[in-house]
Amino acid sequence: MASARTRLYALLGSPVAHSFSPAMQNAAFAAAGLDAVYVALDCDADSLSGLLRGIAGAGGGGNVTVPHKGAAAALV
Numbered sequence: 001m002a003s004a005r006t007r008l009y010a011l012l013g014s015p016v017a018h019s020f021s022p023a024m025q026n027a028a029f030a031a032a033g034l035d036a037v038y039v040a041l042d043c044d045a046d047s048l049s050g051l052l053r054g055i056a057g058a059g060g061g062g063n064v065t066v067p068h069k070g071a072a073a074a075l076v
Contacts, residue, residue, distance in 0.1 A: 002037055003035065005035055006035050006036060006037055007034070007035065007036040007037075007058070007059055007060045008036075008037060008039070008055055008058055008060040009025060009036060009037070009038040009039075009055075009060050009061050009062045010038065010039050010040070010041045010051070010055055010060070010062040010063075011038070011039070011040045011041065011062055011063050011064075011065060012041050012043050012048060012051055012052070012062060012063070012064045012065070012068060012072075013042070013043070013064060013065035013066055013067065013068055014042050014043060014044065014066075014067065014068075015042060016040040016041065016042050016065065017040060017042065019040045019065075021038065021040065021063070022038050022039055022040050025038035026038050036060075038062070043068070045067075045068060045071060048064075048068050048071055048072065048075075049071075049075055052064075052072065052075060
């Protein structure tokens, strides 16, 4: 169950619904006893920078996949 302390990790891209990453990452978080959740977020290019800032600002992280890899690289 998520709480205010749960760290958010995400896969950002489009499409991402087919990804196995959330199942694998959430299993790893559970095995390690971490209060964290990994989700696949289908996002457009206009939302990318705000999502990256928000997730990082909350202490989380994640991965960026197609078609946003180049745009994400330009932000760091």
